Amino acid sequence: MLEIKNLRVKLADEDKLILNGVSLEVPKGQVHAIMGPNGSGKSTLAYVLAGREGYEVIDGEVLWNGEDLLAMEPDERAAKGVFLAFQYPMEIPGVATLTFLRTAFNAVRRKRGQKELTTPEFLKRVREEATSLGIADEILKRPVNVGFSGGEKKRMEILQMAVLEPSLCVLDETDSGLDIDAVRVVSAGVTKLRSKDRAMLVITHYQRLLNYIVPDKVHVMAGGTIRKTGGKELALELEKTGYAEFKSKALESA
Amino acid sequence: MTVALTRTKVEQALSHDFEAVAAKLPGGRAVTEARKAAIGTFAALGLPHRRIEQWKWTDLRSALKEPLSPAVGGAAKTSAPDIDAALEDLAALDAYRMVFVDGQHVPELSTVAAAKGLEIASLAAALAKSGDHAGDGLIAASAIGQEAVIALNTAFMTDGAVIRIGKAVRLDKPLLLVFARTATEGRLVTTRNILELGDGAHATVIEAHVALRGAAPGQANTLSDVSVGDGAHLTHTKCTVAGEAASHLATWLATLGKAATYHAFQLTASTGLARNNLFVTFKGEGAKLDISGAFLGRGAEHIDTTLVVDHAVPGCESRELFKGVLADKAHGVFQGKVIVRPDAQKSDGKQMAQVLMLSQDAEFDSKPELEIHADDVVCGHGSTAAEIDEDLLFYMRSRGIPTAEARALLIESFIVEAIDKVGDERVRAALAGIATRRLATLSASQP
Ligand SMILES: Nc1ncnc2c1ncn2[C@@H]1O[C@H](COP(=O)(O)OP(=O)(O)O)[C@@H](O)[C@H]1O
Ligand SMILES: [Mg+2]
Numbered sequence: 001m002l003e004i005k006n007l008r009v010k011l012a013d014e015d016k017l018i019l020n021g022v023s024l025e026v027p028k029g030q031v032h033a034i035m036g037p038n039g040s041g042k043s044t045l046a047y048v049l050a051g052r053e054g055y056e057v058i059d060g061e062v063l064w065n066g067e068d069l070l071a072m073e074p075d076e077r078a079a080k081g082v083f084l085a086f087q088y089p090m091e092i093p094g095v096a097t098l099t100f101l102r103t104a105f106n107a108v109r110r111k112r113g114q115k116e117l118t119t120p121e122f123l124k125r126v127r128e129e130a131t132s133l134g135i136a137d138e139i140l141k142r143p144v145n146v147g148f149s150g151g152e153k154k155r156m157e158i159l160q161m162a163v164l165e166p167s168l169c170v171l172d173e174t175d176s177g178l179d180i181d182a183v184r185v186v187s188a189g190v191t192k193l194r195s196k197d198r199a200m201l202v203i204t205h206y207q208r209l210l211n212y213i214v215p216d217k218v219h220v221m222a223g224g225t226i227r228k229t230g231g232k233e234l235a236l237e238l239e240k241t242g243y244a245e246f247k248s249k250a251l252e253s254a
Numbered sequence: 255m256t257v258a259l260t261r262t263k264v265e266q267a268l269s270h271d272f273e274a275v276a277a278k279l280p281g282g283r284a285v286t287e288a289r290k291a292a293i294g295t296f297a298a299l300g301l302p303h304r305r306i307e308q309w310k311w312t313d314l315r316s317a318l319k320e321p322l323s324p325a326v327g328g329a330a331k332t333s334a335p336d337i338d339a340a341l342e343d344l345a346a347l348d349a350y351r352m353v354f355v356d357g358q359h360v361p362e363l364s365t366v367a368a369a370k371g372l373e374i375a376s377l378a379a380a381l382a383k384s385g386d387h388a389g390d391g392l393i394a395a396s397a398i399g400q401e402a403v404i405a406l407n408t409a410f411m412t413d414g415a416v417i418r419i420g421k422a423v424r425l426d427k428p429l430l431l432v433f434a435r436t437a438t439e440g441r442l443v444t445t446r447n448i449l450e451l452g453d454g455a456h457a458t459v460i461e462a463h464v465a466l467r468g469a470a471p472g473q474a475n476t477l478s479d480v481s482v483g484d485g486a487h488l489t490h491t492k493c494t495v496a497g498e499a500a501s502h503l504a505t506w507l508a509t510l511g512k513a514a515t516y517h518a519f520q521l522t523a524s525t526g527l528a529r530n531n532l533f534v535t536f537k538g539e540g541a542k543l544d545i546s547g548a549f550l551g552r553g554a555e556h557i558d559t560t561l562v563v564d565h566a567v568p569g570c571e572s573r574e575l576f577k578g579v580l581a582d583k584a585h586g587v588f589q590g591k592v593i594v595r596p597d598a599q600k601s602d603g604k605q606m607a608q609v610l611m612l613s614q615d616a617e618f619d620s621k622p623e624l625e626i627h628a629d630d631v632v633c634g635h636g637s638t639a640a641e642i643d644e645d646l647l648f649y650m651r652s653r654g655i656p657t658a659e660a661r662a663l664l665i666e667s668f669i670v671e672a673i674d675k676v677g678d679e680r681v682r683a684a685l686a687g688i689a690t691r692r693l694a695t696l697s698a699s700q701p
Contacts, residue, residue, distance in 0.1 A: 050648075050652045051648075051651075051652070052648050052652075053644065053648065073651070073657075074648060074651035074652050075651040075652075075653075075654050075655060075656050075657065075660075077652075078651070078652060078653055078654030079654055082652075083652075083653075084652055086649065089649075090645060090646050090649040092646055092649070092650070092664070092667060093667060093671070094666070094667025094668060094670045094671055095663055095664075095667045099663075100650075100653075100663075103655055103659065103663065104650070104653035104654050104655050107653075107654040107655050107656060107659065108653075108654035111654065143667075160653060164653065164654065
């Protein structure tokens, strides 16, 4: 279970508070969605869960299976099952996608005490996952995300997720910039990974993704806090009313 | 106005040592005269120092403090396995081999085959045969400018490779020239190579400047005088891993004929002080130059690449890409000058130098220069110095890759773009192996 308790986060080298007391729990086996207007702190929450530098936690805690996630280095978190699908995946010139996948795969397997796969076994794994995500073989030989379209980058994030077998998946706007066909493919990839051993946190600005990845709960985030929590129908409500209500309140509290 | 300069200990020793060894240096009367003239030039110039523009970041006068005695004859006994160990990944290369130990050709360690249209000799032998005539371009390089380092090379050169490849002859295997330094007490080793490709000839030549295990500190002054004939194709690679206690002064002088291709690459790593001087002149239209390099510095290593590309005739293309990784207090220097002469219309020159700084204490000085006297040309240059991208590092770590491994991968991915420029696939793989081994220690160094 992921437990976020009263998390308050500011920028490390600026006096700017971004998360102002976020609390939520995602039990294993569940998918929770976080929705909210731009600038409400969704990506910051995702980054803090993954361990990005540049933020300072001034209060609260994050437990993953009872362990203090915030005390761990990013690669340790990955070994413990944390995976963040980036809103803006990074380009790594000079590192072939397959090499990158292989290096990451071996690293987490080693740390988890699992055996590494032989090259043919590994390639078979990756190719199967890639095929179901509609990723061409040729792309795997190219440097990570370099020259990829927006859609290809997002698919690649899901491919990495599938290969690394995380138990806590955080998806940051995986649907943004995708056409509806790509949203379907990506959602199918995510849905395939739903299991009783996995917790998922799906961050999105739009409701449409949640037609395909049906969440157990929906949280609305605005002004750095969770403003409302409900079932999947909350997403549909928001689709009609928009975030106006939360935006004004966010301003008041600011 | 002449300024009376006080000569440093090293400068005095060089002039003095020349008198002592001159009689033992190979060559007939004409060569001896050229050597004397050269040491005279050197005596007037002294070692290059920071007040000379092209040497402002590599002050040999203050860097070379201890006089070293010139190596003349009597190479220490060396075994093939010792050479192979020093060559690292290059040892396995299927190539003809010519080995020089402390500046002396060692035929027993060399495997050069004779072929039709191919003339391969040691410079010492060629000079000895030259008699009263300098002839055959053996000392033509001494004519180049007022360069103290070149003058010293002319004065002291003991040996090297003389390779003449006839018209339309293709060398069936790469030719590996090995310059090894041994444990013999600190030496000044001076070598010169002549590489001549006739019209339409093809060859791959690799120079490996290495130190044998336990080699004493020393200095190498090496010069390669290269001419690539019309339509000829030369892939010329230099791998310098001379040792932390070594200085390496290298000069390449190349002229390219009509529609010639010169594909050059230099890897410099694990070398205390390196100055790589490259002068390339286009002599015929439609020639192509691709000259690249990678340099890896750590500790207090100093690696300088200074090149001058002279578009003396129209319609030629030059490409330069140099990439460096600097750790600890390493100092990298890149000076690249592209000259386009008034008649050299349709010249196309691009130059780039990029450095990855792994430490706050590392230093990189760069001076790309364009000197363009024609109007219808495409020329560009650039230079960057960057640190490891923290965002990329985080992205990789978030996938479970430990910091050290992620850094190593990012450093390797940075340098691979340059290594990929090595003209021959097998040589490229060998150089990648040699570089990767160094990168492991570089990436482990403290930021
Ligand atoms: N590294 C940063 N530097 C400056 N401002 C930041 C940084 N990270 C986040 N912010 C600010 O924090 C707020 C929340 O940003 P973000 O978490 O990206 O929101 P969301 O993902 O919901 O759009 C925004 O006002 C954003 O500008
Ligand atoms: Mg965001």
